[in-house]
Amino acid sequence: MASLDDPITHGYFRSLVGEKGMMVLQKMPEGEVTDDEVSRATGVLLNVVRRTLFILYEKRLASYRRVRDTDSGWLTYLWKLDLSPLAELMEEERERLAANLKERLRFEEENIFYTCKNRCARYVFEVAAETSFICPNCGEELMYQDNEELVEVVRKRIEKLRPTK
Numbered sequence: 369m370a371s372l373d374d375p376i377t378h379g380y381f382r383s384l385v386g387e388k389g390m391m392v393l394q395k396m397p398e399g400e401v402t403d404d405e406v407s408r409a410t411g412v413l414l415n416v417v418r419r420t421l422f423i424l425y426e427k428r429l430a431s432y433r434r435v436r437d438t439d440s441g442w443l444t445y446l447w448k449l450d451l452s453p454l455a456e457l458m459e460e461e462r463e464r465l466a467a468n469l470k471e472r473l474r475f476e477e478e479n480i481f482y483t484c485k486n487r488c489a490r491y492v493f494e495v496a497a498e499t500s501f502i503c504p505n506c507g508e509e510l511m512y513q514d515n516e517e518l519v520e521v522v523r524k525r526i527e528k529l530r531p532t533k
């Protein structure tokens with residue numbers, strides 16, 4: 369099972385449920401628990417716990433069972449984490465990240481970049497030529513910017529995302 373310490377898994381969950389949601393995920397008691405019990409065990413506010421559980425439910429990473437209290441007639445939701453679809457979700461996430469990076473790499477490799485000494489922005493050649501190589505923001509001259517280091521960084525990130533198996 370994928371660990372929450374794994375950077376891809378960690379990043380995925382953080383964007384999915386936020387920092388507080390991460391606490392729910394990390395400290396959630398085992399077995400079936402009510403949202404109230406999760407809130408007490410994790411120290412996270414009840415509405416945040418509920419939101420987190422429903423987000424996880426939508427991703428099939430949590431399930432619930434409704435139980436009616438025989439005395440009060442109230443419905444209780446018993447929640448349970450099920451991280452078994454996680455490996456598959458992480459594989460999709462890894463592919464998504466890799467595709468984005470490959471797109472970025474292609475953009476970096478196919479373009480020539482210009483910037484001013486104030487580094488207002490990076491302009492591709494075509495855009496820089498349109499403004500006669502003058503920064504539209506500060507009026508300084510636009511100069512060629514070597515992106516070899518950046519290309520190398522992106523390449524290494526793509527390399528890291530390759531499946532290790």
Ligand SMILES: [Zn+2]
Nearest residue numbers: 484488503506
């Ligand atoms: Zn500028």
